[in-house]
Amino acid sequence: xxxxxxxxxxxxxxxxxxxxxxxxxxxxxxxxxxxxxxxxxxxxxxxxxxxxxxxxxxxxxxxxxxxxxxxxxxxxxxxxxxxxxxxxxxxxxxxxxxxxxxxxxxxxxxxxxxxxxxxxxxxxxxxxxxxxxxxxxxxxxxxx
Numbered sequence: 001x002x003x004x005x006x007x008x009x010x011x012x013x014x015x016x017x018x019x020x021x022x023x024x025x026x027x028x029x030x031x032x033x034x035x036x037x038x039x040x041x042x043x044x045x046x047x048x049x050x051x052x053x054x055x056x057x058x059x060x061x062x063x064x065x066x067x068x069x070x071x072x073x074x075x076x077x078x079x080x081x082x083x084x085x086x087x088x089x090x091x092x093x094x095x096x097x098x099x100x101x102x103x104x105x106x107x108x109x110x111x112x113x114x115x116x117x118x119x120x121x122x123x124x125x126x127x128x129x130x131x132x133x134x135x136x137x138x139x140x141x142x143x144x
Contacts, residue, residue, distance in 0.1 A: 002085040002086075003085045003086050003104060004086060006100070006101070007067075007087075007098075011089075011091065011096075014096055015093055015094075016092065016093035016094075017091065017093060018089045018092070019089065019090045020087050020088070020089055021068075021087070021088040021090060025088065026068060026087075026088035027071065029066055030068050030070065030088075032113060033109060033116065034074075036134060037107075037113070037116050037134075037137075038074065038075060039076070040076070041074065041075065041076030041077045042075075042076045046132075046136040047130055047131060047132040048130070048132070049129065049130050050127065050128070052131070053117060053128075053129045053130055053131035054097055054099070054129060054131075056131045057095055057108070057115075057117040057129075057131050058095055060115065062092075062093055062095070063110060064091070064092050064110055064111055065090075065091050065095065065108055065110050066088070066090055066091070066109050066110070066111060067086070067088065067089045067091060067106055067107075067108050068088045068107055068109075069085070069087070069088060069104055069105060069106040070105050070106060074118070077120060077127070077128065078126055078127075079118070079120050080105065080121065084104075085103070086101060090111075095108070095117075099123065099129075101119065102120060102128070102129065103121045104119070105119065105120050105121060106118075113134060114133065115131070115132065115133045115134065116131070116132055116134075117129060117130070117131050118131075118132075
């Protein structure tokens with residue numbers, strides 16, 4: 001993809017281990033994410049946005065995480081996946097802010113989807129980035 005070289009350099013610099021996902025895995029991971037978070041970004045549901053979202057995300061312990069560009073829009077947030085500029089990756093290491101890549105519109109989550117960070121082209125302008133924990137959905141009475 002267009003920005004993969006820059007992304008991989010960020011991974012190398014931070015000591016992140018990674019594996020690129022094939023297109024089927026990419027679609028499967030995005031589908032799994034959408035089943036949990038696809039309709040969660042509405043005004044009444046708890047989530048963090050802006051600098052608070054980034055701060056919460058960066059407090060996550062190092063571990064396994066997915067970086068998955070969106071293939072289509074997301075209800076309630078300004079994701080417009082016109083063209084894919086990043087590949088999807090399975091990673092291991094500390095969380096990385098990756099704000100330089102927000103125009104690529106993606107989510108980061110651990111494999112169990114216990115939390116998610118969403119980066120959009122509107123970060124810090126119209127609400128994003130967004131951070132949400134799966135447990136916050138159950139706190140709001142949502143089915144998980």
